[in-house]
Amino acid sequence: MGKVVLVTGANSGIGLALCERLLSHDAQLQLCLGCRNMQRAEAAKHALLVSHPKAQVSIIQLDVSSVHSVLRAAQEIRHRYNRLDYLYLNAGIMPNPHVDYKAFYKGLFSGRAIHMFSTGEGLLTQKDTLTSDGLQKVFATNLFGHFLLVRELEPLLCRPGCSSQVIWTSSSNAQRSAFCLDDIQHKGGVEPYSSSKYASDLLSLALNRRYNSQGVYSSVICPGLVMTNLTYGILPSFLWTLIMPLMWLLRMFTNTFTLMPYNGAEALFWLFMQKPETLDPLAKYHSLTSGLGNNYTQPRKVSTDNYVILTLCLQHPSPFPFHFKMDIDDTISSALYEKLLALEHTVRMKLKDEDLGHTS
Ligand SMILES: NC(=O)C1=CN([C@@H]2O[C@H](COP(=O)(O)OP(=O)(O)OC[C@H]3O[C@@H](n4cnc5c(N)ncnc54)[C@H](OP(=O)(O)O)[C@@H]3O)[C@@H](O)[C@H]2O)C=CC1
Numbered sequence: 001m002g003k004v005v006l007v008t009g010a011n012s013g014i015g016l017a018l019c020e021r022l023l024s025h026d027a028q029l030q031l032c033l034g035c036r037n038m039q040r041a042e043a044a045k046h047a048l049l050v051s052h053p054k055a056q057v058s059i060i061q062l063d064v065s066s067v068h069s070v071l072r073a074a075q076e077i078r079h080r081y082n083r084l085d086y087l088y089l090n091a092g093i094m095p096n097p098h099v100d101y102k103a104f105y106k107g108l109f110s111g112r113a114i115h116m117f118s119t120g121e122g123l124l125t126q127k128d129t130l131t132s133d134g135l136q137k138v139f140a141t142n143l144f145g146h147f148l149l150v151r152e153l154e155p156l157l158c159r160p161g162c163s164s165q166v167i168w169t170s171s172s173n174a175q176r177s178a179f180c181l182d183d184i185q186h187k188g189g190v191e192p193y194s195s196s197k198y199a200s201d202l203l204s205l206a207l208n209r210r211y212n213s214q215g216v217y218s219s220v221i222c223p224g225l226v227m228t229n230l231t232y233g234i235l236p237s238f239l240w241t242l243i244m245p246l247m248w249l250l251r252m253f254t255n256t257f258t259l260m261p262y263n264g265a266e267a268l269f270w271l272f273m274q275k276p277e278t279l280d281p282l283a284k285y286h287s288l289t290s291g292l293g294n295n296y297t298q299p300r301k302v303s304t305d306n307y308v309i310l311t312l313c314l315q316h317p318s319p320f321p322f323h324f325k326m327d328i329d330d331t332i333s334s335a336l337y338e339k340l341l342a343l344e345h346t347v348r349m350k351l352k353d354e355d356l357g358h359t360s
Pocket residue numbers: 008009010011012013014015034035036037040062063064065066090091092093141169170171172222223224225226227228229230231
């Protein structure tokens with residue numbers, strides 16, 4: 001039986017490009033597309049089968065922002081498969097983005113112009129909304145729904161004698177300054193995207209600590225800047241087309257402008273071919289494209305100087321001396337993990353109450 005791979009957000013952009021690449025590499029795969037929109041999912045499946053007519057591709061209806069949908073989809077996946085070798089947590093949103101053009105022009109003439117272009121740091125804010133579960137939507141979609149999915153799929157991921165990989169599509173826009181342990185949903189801020197992506201980096205660390213002994217390995221990747229529905233939501237496509245020559249020029253200075261979904265999926269695909277035991281839990285794997293258009297994957301250390309958040313978000317005085325930077329990383333990721341477990345408990349209880357309410 002071929003390996004089983006589940007990809008969330010597989011009907012467009014980087015997720016769909018990854019599916020194409022995986023099927024080109026291994027025709028025996030059992031590929032499952034986790035999508036909320038069945039029409040788009042069917043179109044994606046059709047496109048994959050046109051290029052790989054013998055491939056085994058199935059669809060699972062999954063809205064990662066909805067607790068109920070995640071639980072139902074996980075139940076169906078457990079029913080369909082008896083193993084899960086790769087779980088790609090790729091679905092993501094950046095709703096109502098706003099570009100700070102003043103900061104952009106300021107940054108353009110500063111020494112940090114390249115950094116600004118490759119991370120978008122300080123340029124973007126978003127207006128978040130609530131889900132029907134009462135959670136912040138960006139947090140629920142980019143982080144919490146995926147956390148719940150991992151927890152629900154534990155029996156398929158943790159199999160004695162076998163290893164499996166959980167792979168998060170994070171971002172170079174993940175900034176520690178946007179994240180706060182006291183507000184993991186980012187209710188009080190204007191950078192929920194950045195916060196959720198930073199939280200996914202931390203959560204991946206915690207998952208490794210929790211699950212490595214059971215053969216589950218978690219990694220995070222950065223796809224670079226890619227032209228997809230997500231980026232077309234930031235600037236209209238005609239404007240991206242207009243500035244495309246500038247983007248190609250900038251590729252000479254930053255290899256993070258992967259631009260095409262195929263290139264952005266490079267690190268996701270690269271991880272598929274690695275022995276998970278050899279991966280560095282403290283690394284973030286970057287999809288990079290050189291000025292000449294060659295794709296490659298590069299591990300870069302996740303920032304370890306998290307004492308900034310600690311001092312901002314934990315009670316003063318901080319009980320941790322600065323020279324324990326690695327331990328502090330562990331402390332924050334553990335604290336986030338605990339908070340996610342507590343939230344999971346709350347939402348499960350709420351669902352139970354609602355179910356009881358309906359039946360009585
Ligand atoms: N493009 C870029 O430059 C970068 C992207 N990323 C990350 O890459 C990932 C893929 O995004 P990208 O391909 O660019 O953008 P797309 O908008 O093309 O893809 C996002 C995918 O996520 C799905 N999705 C969104 N919300 C949900 C939900 N609630 N439940 C299930 N699926 C959902 C979308 O489905 P639907 O069609 O139904 O909306 C879509 O398939 C995201 O996590 C994004 O944050 C990271 C760094 C840079």
